Amino acid sequence: MITEEVGERDKCLDIFRPEPATLLRCRQMTRLEKWFQFRLDSGRALGHMPGQFVEVALAGIGEAPISVCSSPTRGDTFELVVRKVGNLTSALHELEPGEKVGIRGPFGSHFPVETEAVKGRNILFICGGIGLVPVRSAIQYVLDNRGDYGRIMILFGAKTPADRLFVEEMAEWQGTEDVTLLETVDRRDAHWTGVEGVITTLIPCIRFDAQETVAIVCGPPIMYRFVILELLERKLLPENIYVSLERRMRCGVGKCGHCQVNGIYVCQDGPVFSFAQVKDVEEAL
Amino acid sequence: MIKIVGKDALETWVDEVIARMRTYGVQAKGDHFSFESLRRAADLRLDYDVTILPPKKYLQPPRETLLRFSGAVEYESVFDEDPFVIFGIHPYDLEAILQMDAIFEKDQRDEHYLRRRSKAVLVACDVETVSENVFAGCMGTAYLESGFDILITKIDGGDYVVDIQTDAGRSIADSLKSAKDANKKALAARREVWNKNKARLRRHKLEVPLEELPALLEAGYEHPIWEERAQRCYSCGSCNLVCPTCYCFDVRDDVGWDLKHGVRARVWDGCLLAGFAEVAGGHNFRRNRADRYRHRYYRKGKYLPEMIGKTACVGCGRCITACTAKIANPVEVYNALLEEKDDH
Amino acid sequence: MSKPKVAIFDFACCEGCQLQIVNMEEEILDLLELVEPVEWREAMSDKSENYDIAIVEGAITRPEDEERLKKIRERAKVLIALGACATHGGINKLKNNFPEGEPERYVYGDAAGMPHLASGRVKAVDEVVPVDVKVFGCPIDNREFAAIVKSLVMGQKPFIPNYSVCVECKMKGNVCRYEYGEICLGPVIRAGCDARCPSKGAACYGCRGFVDDPNVNAAFDVMEKYGKTVEDLRSKLELFGSGQEYSDGKNG
Numbered sequence: 001m002i003t004e005e006v007g008e009r010d011k012c013l014d015i016f017r018p019e020p021a022t023l024l025r026c027r028q029m030t031r032l033e034k035w036f037q038f039r040l041d042s043g044r045a046l047g048h049m050p051g052q053f054v055e056v057a058l059a060g061i062g063e064a065p066i067s068v069c070s071s072p073t074r075g076d077t078f079e080l081v082v083r084k085v086g087n088l089t090s091a092l093h094e095l096e097p098g099e100k101v102g103i104r105g106p107f108g109s110h111f112p113v114e115t116e117a118v119k120g121r122n123i124l125f126i127c128g129g130i131g132l133v134p135v136r137s138a139i140q141y142v143l144d145n146r147g148d149y150g151r152i153m154i155l156f157g158a159k160t161p162a163d164r165l166f167v168e169e170m171a172e173w174q175g176t177e178d179v180t181l182l183e184t185v186d187r188r189d190a191h192w193t194g195v196e197g198v199i200t201t202l203i204p205c206i207r208f209d210a211q212e213t214v215a216i217v218c219g220p221p222i223m224y225r226f227v228i229l230e231l232l233e234r235k236l237l238p239e240n241i242y243v244s245l246e247r248r249m250r251c252g253v254g255k256c257g258h259c260q261v262n263g264i265y266v267c268q269d270g271p272v273f274s275f276a277q278v279k280d281v282e283e284a285l
Numbered sequence: 286m287i288k289i290v291g292k293d294a295l296e297t298w299v300d301e302v303i304a305r306m307r308t309y310g311v312q313a314k315g316d317h318f319s320f321e322s323l324r325r326a327a328d329l330r331l332d333y334d335v336t337i338l339p340p341k342k343y344l345q346p347p348r349e350t351l352l353r354f355s356g357a358v359e360y361e362s363v364f365d366e367d368p369f370v371i372f373g374i375h376p377y378d379l380e381a382i383l384q385m386d387a388i389f390e391k392d393q394r395d396e397h398y399l400r401r402r403s404k405a406v407l408v409a410c411d412v413e414t415v416s417e418n419v420f421a422g423c424m425g426t427a428y429l430e431s432g433f434d435i436l437i438t439k440i441d442g443g444d445y446v447v448d449i450q451t452d453a454g455r456s457i458a459d460s461l462k463s464a465k466d467a468n469k470k471a472l473a474a475r476r477e478v479w480n481k482n483k484a485r486l487r488r489h490k491l492e493v494p495l496e497e498l499p500a501l502l503e504a505g506y507e508h509p510i511w512e513e514r515a516q517r518c519y520s521c522g523s524c525n526l527v528c529p530t531c532y533c534f535d536v537r538d539d540v541g542w543d544l545k546h547g548v549r550a551r552v553w554d555g556c557l558l559a560g561f562a563e564v565a566g567g568h569n570f571r572r573n574r575a576d577r578y579r580h581r582y583y584r585k586g587k588y589l590p591e592m593i594g595k596t597a598c599v600g601c602g603r604c605i606t607a608c609t610a611k612i613a614n615p616v617e618v619y620n621a622l623l624e625e626k627d628d629h
Numbered sequence: 630m631s632k633p634k635v636a637i638f639d640f641a642c643c644e645g646c647q648l649q650i651v652n653m654e655e656e657i658l659d660l661l662e663l664v665e666p667v668e669w670r671e672a673m674s675d676k677s678e679n680y681d682i683a684i685v686e687g688a689i690t691r692p693e694d695e696e697r698l699k700k701i702r703e704r705a706k707v708l709i710a711l712g713a714c715a716t717h718g719g720i721n722k723l724k725n726n727f728p729e730g731e732p733e734r735y736v737y738g739d740a741a742g743m744p745h746l747a748s749g750r751v752k753a754v755d756e757v758v759p760v761d762v763k764v765f766g767c768p769i770d771n772r773e774f775a776a777i778v779k780s781l782v783m784g785q786k787p788f789i790p791n792y793s794v795c796v797e798c799k800m801k802g803n804v805c806r807y808e809y810g811e812i813c814l815g816p817v818i819r820a821g822c823d824a825r826c827p828s829k830g831a832a833c834y835g836c837r838g839f840v841d842d843p844n845v846n847a848a849f850d851v852m853e854k855y856g857k858t859v860e861d862l863r864s865k866l867e868l869f870g871s872g873q874e875y876s877d878g879k880n881g
Binding site for chain 2: 013014016017018020041058059060061064085086088089099100102247250251253254256257260261262268282283
């Protein structure tokens with residue numbers, strides 16, 4: 001039948017057409033952040049790599065780019081953490097399990113955890129706030145392939161103890177042999193007994209062999225400059241520092257122009273870049 | 286096939302096309318010219334100087350429905366595959382369309398653009414009247430020898446050389462088959478038009494060889510001109526919106542009264558507009574006017590050339606006319622970068 | 630889900646924006662599927678103190694109006710300022726350019742002192758109470774109003790453009806009014822009207838108010854290029870721009 005063929009063709013080819021996914025579980029993590037687990041209705045796995053993002057769509061409201069926070073090694077579901085900042089994200093926070101969203105993607109580059117550039121080396125993860133979201137995918141991936149990597153160091157900074165994400169999972173990581181996890185908060189509260197200060201205060205607390213270490217850095221725009229400066233001083237090579245850039249990735253497919261950083265399309269060339277790739281790109285960091 | 290016809294035969298043919306399919310063509314609109322639905326060949330004004338908007342508006346409409354939805358995840362792609370003809374595209378605008386083709390084909394194919402484009406028959410025409418601000422002669426777009434389906438050139442003496450190059454062109458030019466083939470003399474006369482246009486479509490003179498533009502921009506990132514000119518920039522986006530090579534868009538949902546049915550549409554956007562690089566939550570990655578102003582000239586002269594291998598300014602001069610603050614002349618900007626370099 | 634209850638109130642204005650709602654004609658029925666009007670002087674006789682959305686039209690010019698407006702604000706979950714008088718003070722605000730009492734004396738002569746003519750400085754609604762949504766324009770655009778209502782019912786923040794009239798004007802393929810030597814305020818005025826005046830051959834007179842960061846300084850700079858003076862521009866800006874602030878345009 002011709003009509004069916006056209007129908008199938010449309011589904012495959014329209015880069016703007018979302019496919020349905022069902023919300024399986026969700027949980028409020030902080031005041032603004034909520035965790036969601038989805039499965040594509042087609043039954044296929046999302047097929048992403050750590051650091052990639054999807055465009056989440058709600059009909060009548062629109063779309064927003066959201067990083068995947070789960071590892072492809074963890075089955076055929078995928079997880080997102082959504083900060084409530086706009087119309088779409090506010091509406092997502094209202095969703096109940098069983099309800100559906102549209103998904104396009106996965107899009108963009110990823111943390112190259114599966115490549116020789118990272119395998120066999122120590123990995124230093126440095127995350128500020130919701131910067132932990134895409135990085136968690138990489139952490140899970142690395143832990144699920146533990147033998148492929150050297151030491152694993154995780155530095156996490158939140159604004160306040162109430163803004164910490166994946167608290168239980170971080171406790172698990174902390175308890176894992178060969179994993180070093182250090183945390184700080186910008187402003188402590190009455191119960192916080194840990195470190196207080198910006199994330200860079202944690203970097204001097206760890207030792208690593210700069211030649212054998214790869215850093216994966218993700219956080220708010222202001223964080224990158226200071227963290228990267230510190231890492232370069234510790235003799236990490238620019239090509240061994242990976243960052244993930246946030247931009248307005250409206251279409252996700254390199255057409256709409258909104259996410260452009262000088263000559264680079266963050267949605268296609270990024271969001272993950274090595275520092276070597278972006279250090280001379282004026283608008284990047 | 287290349288034919289030569291008189292004005293009457295040309296009009297007869299255009300009327301035949303109009304009778305057969307959706308046809309657009311350049312017409313007078315007040316004291317300006319505009320691409321509009323063409324009802325009769327007599328309205329077609331191949332002697333125009335420049336149109337208010339480029340023919341881009343038929344290939345990437347100002348507002349274009351991408352999807353229809355009828356529930357939370359019930360989406361249906363909307364494609365426009367109804368064939369149409371555009372009469373009277375100047376070579377610089379044709380070059381812009383060829384660049385859009387490259388962009389929408391690149392990497393992830395944009396079927397919404399490409400399917401509409403595949404049904405479009407592009408009838409170009411060489412420039413007869415030089416517009417106020419055109420500088421296509423400096424941009425290598427004063428004439429094109431290919432890329433169109435059909436090219437119409439008015440030659441000395443008043444006849445038209447009609448060059449039919451593609452199957453799409455042949456599909457609407459049946460009735461021209463019996464017309465006289467253009468002889469050597471006619472082709473020489475056309476060459477004459479091309480040479481003349483190359484020389485005269487230079488109301489502004491670019492001093493920079495095109496191939497040196499990316500390097501010139503590379504060196505000029507901190508040039509004071511960006512800040513100086515942006516002081517007078519309204520961020521109104523007029524330069525973007527009239528530009529034949531600007532294709533950036535926003536995506537918006539429009540929902541019906543039942544709050545269930547509706548459409549997802551893309552709408553023209555512009556990198557000069559204040560909110561262009563703003564993300565949800567309010568952080569604006571290009572907050573300063575000067576940064577947005579500079580971005581436009583880099584896109585045209587460096588970023589897009591790096592991506593598609595062509596300078597993404599075709600010299601139509603529309604931005605120069607459209608900018609009420611008179612700061613948008615690309616030739617002035619690029620020449621200023623050159624002067625500064627020579628000073629050092 | 631029960632329909633949100635809506636009340637419409639008017640202050641100093643011509644009530645033309647409410648009329649725009651009435652002018653939605655058959656779409657009014659669709660609108661009534663979404664919301665339940667409980668008070669609307671121009672269209673119904675009921676009154677109510679129980680509403681979710683208050684739509685306020687008009688500028689605020691008297692102390693008793695301020696009190697009434699504050700009560701409305703207390704009762705409403707969402708307060709919408711409807712039209713130029715409510716969002717900016719509108720044409721009413723021209724009055725603030727003169728010494729207090731002078732406009733009344735000019736218009737009403739000896740009768741200016743009559744108690745029913747007493748009114749003070751003109752304020753926009755948000756100079757008295759917080760406003761959640763502004764529907765700009767003189768009059769409002771009823772398609773934009775419809776989109777705003779739909780967004781609110783869906784719990785969304787409505788889309789209100791923060792770009793200038795030029796965007797919509799260019800999309801419509803209009804010739805710039807400056808090409809005809811007219812001063813058009815389009816470059817600094819918020820879009821959303823579909824460039825209705827320039828599309829009919831008239832320059833924009835700024836009824837929707839400035840975009841968030843209007844480069845008005847640039848406008849003063851370019852007047853010369855069109856053989857106009859700074860005073861020419863100032864007089865244009867006064868009609869709807871009286872009392873509106875604008876930046877020096879140095880930064881984005």
